[in-house]
Amino acid sequence: MQPRNMSMSGVVDLAAVKAAGEAKVKAEQARAEAARQGGGGAVSPATLVIDTDEAGFERDVLQRSTEVPVVIDFWAEWCEPCKQLTPLLERLVKEYNGRFLLAKIDVDANQLLMQQFGIQGIPAVFAVVAGQALPLFQGAAPEAQIRATLDQLIQVAEERFGLTGLVVDAEAPEADEAAPAAVPAGPYDALLEAAVQALDAGDFGGAVQAYKNVLADDPGNTEAKLGLAQADLLGRVRDMDPQQVRKDAADDPADVAAQIAAADLDLVGGHVEDAFGRLVETVRRTSGEDRDKARLRLLELFEVVGADDPRVTSARSALARVLF
Numbered sequence: 001m002q003p004r005n006m007s008m009s010g011v012v013d014l015a016a017v018k019a020a021g022e023a024k025v026k027a028e029q030a031r032a033e034a035a036r037q038g039g040g041g042a043v044s045p046a047t048l049v050i051d052t053d054e055a056g057f058e059r060d061v062l063q064r065s066t067e068v069p070v071v072i073d074f075w076a077e078w079c080e081p082c083k084q085l086t087p088l089l090e091r092l093v094k095e096y097n098g099r100f101l102l103a104k105i106d107v108d109a110n111q112l113l114m115q116q117f118g119i120q121g122i123p124a125v126f127a128v129v130a131g132q133a134l135p136l137f138q139g140a141a142p143e144a145q146i147r148a149t150l151d152q153l154i155q156v157a158e159e160r161f162g163l164t165g166l167v168v169d170a171e172a173p174e175a176d177e178a179a180p181a182a183v184p185a186g187p188y189d190a191l192l193e194a195a196v197q198a199l200d201a202g203d204f205g206g207a208v209q210a211y212k213n214v215l216a217d218d219p220g221n222t223e224a225k226l227g228l229a230q231a232d233l234l235g236r237v238r239d240m241d242p243q244q245v246r247k248d249a250a251d252d253p254a255d256v257a258a259q260i261a262a263a264d265l266d267l268v269g270g271h272v273e274d275a276f277g278r279l280v281e282t283v284r285r286t287s288g289e290d291r292d293k294a295r296l297r298l299l300e301l302f303e304v305v306g307a308d309d310p311r312v313t314s315a316r317s318a319l320a321r322v323l324f
Contacts, residue, residue, distance in 0.1 A: 026159075041114035044095065048093045050103045054110050055267070061103050062323075065128040068165050069100040069157045071136070071150070073116070074124040076108050081140040082123045083246055086144060089125075092150065099154045100127075125236035127153050131295055131323060132163045188214045195227055204235035229303035237264050249278075255280060256290045260297045267301055275301055276315035283320040295319070 017218055022080035052060035061070050071090050087102065093102040107114045117133065125136045137150055143265050157163040180290060195210035211228035242265055248255065249262035259282045266275035279298040283291055298319060302312045 003236075007214075013215055023240070041193050042167040043098070043167055045094055045097075045170060048098065048101055048166075048168070049090055050101060050183075054112050057105075057113060058320055060130050062131055062316075062320060064101055065132075066130055067155055068098070068162075068163055070128045070170060071100050071102050071153070072126045072128065073102060073104045074107050074114065074122050074126070074310060075104060077105060079122050084122045085125075085140050088146065092146065096150065096154070098168040100150065100157075100165070125185060129153070129163065130292070131155050133323065134292075188218065188224070195224075195231070199227075199231060199234070204231050204238065206229040208235065222272075226306065229300060232300070233264060233268065233304055237260075238270050240265060254285075256286060256293055259295060262306055263297065263301065267304060272305060272309075272311050276311065276318075280315060280322060282320045285321060295323075307312075 023049055035321065050060050061072065064070050071089065072092070073082075075086055078187065086322045089102050093100060105113055107119065117124070119138075121138060123140065124138045127134045127136055134153070136153070137146075154165070191214050192211050195214075198210060199205070208228060208231045211224045211231060214224035217226070222237035245258070245261045245265055248258040252258055259278055261279045263275040266272075266278060276298065279294050279301070282294040283298065287292060298315070302316070304313050
């Protein structure tokens with residue numbers, strides 16, 4: 001199969017949102033600072049290549065795409081051009097050193113994903129950036145063309161979405177190597193208690209700051225992440241007029257801000273499925289920045305409810321269907 005012309009049309013235009021030079025400098029500074037601080041959160045080179053499937057797509061691709069561009073290689077064992085392209089992509093992902101991840105998907109075992117992406121032939125290469133799918137190219141292609149496309153993808157991810165990639169530690173242990181258990185940071189009992197007291201007193205700004213203080217030292221603190229999401233939500237709805245918000249949302253289904261506000265109220269009122277369904281539908285019928293706003297608010301509400309809640313799992317699947 002002859003390669004189609006590589007194109008980032010519909011993606012390149014997004015780069016105009018910020019000045020290219022300024023964003024590039026900021027991205028490089030962020031990566032340098034992360035490396036200077038000892039590679040906190042650094043990953044092993046081996047983790048830059050992922051074999052994934054329909055069950056793991058949300059975790060391996062959608063979620064990871066909020067921190068780094070994910071390039072998807074759709075392949076099959078019987079595909080001869082794939083046997084040339086896949087090793088090249090595996091080499092390039094190591095060379096680019098954390099600027100993107102490579103997710104490999106066997107189309108024979110994952111027909112649903114193949115249909116959702118509208119793939120007519122393989123190899124086919126897509127990218128997912130901040131939850132949005134971007135077609136890159138189909139068929140085998142010269143290395144120079146592939147490099148140019150990857151460079152453009154990385155530039156857009158930095159300028160439009162602020163994704164600066166991952167810090168890679170060449171000496172980091174492989175996933176199957178024994179590693180000492182991480183020592184939990186903290187304790188944070190006093191800060192977390194202060195945040196709860198602030199919430200109880202209606203001081204949502206104080207609660208937000210207390211949770212942020214914990215997360216500044218321990219970014220993975222589950223209790224603080226959940227508390228921050230809840231405090232942000234309560235702060236947003238505090239001064240809302242519920243009747244007016246719901247009237248605005250009903251009068252104009254195309255008003256993204258109105259739908260987001262109504263979803264916040266739905267969630268605070270305990271109508272979780274309604275909140276999720278409203279935002280999934282808003283994502284489905286919008287595009288560009290409006291879609292981004294609805295999708296990001298939906299992800300924030302997932303944090304409020306908790307990743308293990310079956311309603312979140314169901315809504316994540318619905319979101320994936322409308323995105324792809």
